Amino acid sequence: MSRKIAITGKGGTGKTVLATLMIHLLADGKRKVLAIDADSAMSLPYTLGIDVPRTVSGVRSELIGSAQAKKALAEGGPTKSVMKEILAHGEGFDLLAMGRPEEPGCFCTVNDLLRFGIDSLADGYDIVIIDGEAGPEQINRRVLKHIDLLLVVSDMSARSLETAAGIIRVAESYEEGARVRQAGLVLNRVRGDAPQGALLGKVGAEVFGSIPEDGAVNRCDREGKSLWGLPQDGPAMRAVLGILEKAQ
Ligand SMILES: Nc1ncnc2c1ncn2[C@@H]1O[C@H](COP(=O)(O)OP(=O)(O)O)[C@@H](O)[C@H]1O
Ligand SMILES: [Mg+2]
Numbered sequence: 031m032s033r034k035i036a037i038t039g040k041g042g043t044g045k046t047v048l049a050t051l052m053i054h055l056l057a058d059g060k061r062k063v064l065a066i067d068a069d070s071a072m073s074l075p076y077t078l079g080i081d082v083p084r085t086v087s088g089v090r091s092e093l094i095g096s097a098q099a100k101k102a103l104a105e106g107g108p109t110k111s112v113m114k115e116i117l118a119h120g121e122g123f124d125l126l127a128m129g130r131p132e133e134p135g136c137f138c139t140v141n142d143l144l145r146f147g148i149d150s151l152a153d154g155y156d157i158v159i160i161d162g163e164a165g166p167e168q169i170n171r172r173v174l175k176h177i178d179l180l181l182v183v184s185d186m187s188a189r190s191l192e193t194a195a196g197i198i199r200v201a202e203s204y205e206e207g208a209r210v211r212q213a214g215l216v217l218n219r220v221r222g223d224a225p226q227g228a229l230l231g232k233v234g235a236e237v238f239g240s241i242p243e244d245g246a247v248n249r250c251d252r253e254g255k256s257l258w259g260l261p262q263d264g265p266a267m268r269a270v271l272g273i274l275e276k277a278q
Contacts, residue, residue: 031153032064032152032153032154032155032156032157032158033156033157033158033178033179033278034148034152034157034158034160034176034177034178034179035052035157035158035159035160035177035178035179035180035181035277036068036160036162036174036177036179036180036181036210037049037052037159037160037161037162037181037183037216038162038163038164038165038166038168038169038174038180038181038182038183038197039164039182039183039184039190039193039194039197039216040164040165040183040184040189040190040193040194041164041165042164043183043184043185043190043218044183044185044216044218044219044241045069045161045162045164045183046069046073046074046077046161047077047218047241047247047257047266048181048183048216048218048241048270048273049065049074049159049160049161050074050077050078050161050256050257051257051260051266051267051270052159052270052273052274053065053078053123053159054078054257054258054260054267055267055270055271055274056122056123056157056159056274057120057121057122057123058122059122061156061157062124062154062155062156062157063122063123063124063155063156063157063158063159064123064124064125064126064151064152064154064155064157064158064159065078065120065123065124065125065126065158065159065161066125066126066127066128066144066147066148066158066159066160066161067082067125067126067127067128067161068128068144068160068161068162068163068168068173068174069128069161069162069163069164070087070128070129070130070131070140070163072085072127072128072129072130073161074125074127074161075118075125075127076254076256077250077256077257078120078123078125078256078257078258079120079255079256079257079258080118080120080125081118082118082125082127082129083118084115084116084118085116085127085128085129085130086113086116086126086127086128086129086140086143086144086147087128087129087130087131087140088116088129089112089113089116089143090140090143109146109150110150110151113126113146113147113150113151114151117151121258124155126144126147126148126151128140128141128144141168141171141173144173145171145172145173145175148160148173149176160174160177162174165193165197166193166196166197166200169197169200169201170200172204172208174201174210175204175208175209175210176208176209177201177210177211178211178212179211179212179213179214179277180197180198180201180210180212180213180214181213181214181215181216181238181273181277182194182197182198182213182214182215182216182233182235183216183218184215184216184217184218184233185217185218185219186217186219186220188229191229191230191232191233192229194215194233194235195232195233195234198213198215198233198234198235199234201213202234213235214235214236214237214238214239215230215233215235215236215237215238216237216238216239216240216241216273217237217239217240217241218240218241219241219242219243220240220241220242220243221242221243238273238276238277239269239270239272239273239276240269241265241266241269241270241273242265242266242269243265244264244265244266246260246261246264246266247260247264247266
C-alpha cells in the first residue's frame with residue numbers, strides 16, 4: 031500500500047516549494063516515489079527541473095469525441111496503461127501532471143480523470159506526493175480522497191489561515207469511504223514573527239511543521255532555476271526533512 035500525502039492551501043503560500051523539497055528528499059532510490067502535479071498552473075515540473083511532454087488534460091482532449099475511448103475509460107484497464115504512458119520520469123521519481131485548463135466538452139472533467147489516474151497508479155508506489163490546486167475545490171470534488179496526510183500550507187496572514195481552516199473543515203466532512211486520515215497545518219515563510227495564537231486556534235489542526243523564509247529558494251525562483259540543486263543543509267530543506275520524518 032502506498033502512503034498518500036497531499037499538499038493544499040491558499041495560492042502562493044508555498045505548496046509547490048514544499049512538494050518539491052519533499053520529493054527531492056524522498057527520491058533517493060530507496061523507495062518508489064510518485065509525484066502528482068494537480069495544479070493547472072503547472073509549476074511543479076519547473077521546480078523539479080523535469081520536462082512533461084504529456085498531461086492528463088492532453089489525454090482528455092484526445093479522448094473527447096471518441097466513443098471507443100469513452101468505453102475504454104468506463105472499463106478501467108486501458109486507461110490505466112495510458113496514465114502509465116504519460117508519466118514523466120525524473121531522478122528517483124515519476125511525475126503525473128494534470129496540465130492546463132480543460133477545453134469545453136462533455137464526457138468527464140480533468141479532475142475526474144486525474145482522480146482516476148491517482149487511484150490507478152498509486153499502488154505501484156511506496157509514496158505519493160500530490161501538489162494540489164489552491165483552495166478547497168479538489169477537496170470538494172473528492173479528487174484528494176483516501177489521503178493519509180493532508181498538509182495545508184499557510185503563511186502568517188489571516189486570510190491564508192482562514193483559507194486553511196476552510197479546507198480542513200471540508201476535509202473533515204468527508205464521508206467514511208473517502209476519509210482524510212490526518213490533517214496538519216504547515217506554516218511557511220516564517221521569519222520569527224509570532225504565530226497569531228487566536229487565529230491558529232481557529233484553524234482546527236495542529237501545526238505540523240514550520241518552514242523559515244529561505245533566501246536560496248527565492249533566488250532559484252528569480253533566476254528561473256529548479257529547486258533540485260538547493261543545498262541539503264539549507265533552512266527550508268532542513269525544515270522539510272523534519273516534516274517528512276514526522277509524516278512517515
Ligand atoms: N520558505 C520560503 N522561502 C523563500 N521563498 C519562498 C518560500 N516558500 C515559498 N517561497 C516563494 O514563494 C512563491 C510561491 O511559492 P509556491 O510554492 O509557488 O506557492 P504555491 O504553490 O502555494 O502557489 C515562490 O516564488 C517561492 O519561491
Ligand atoms: Mg503551486
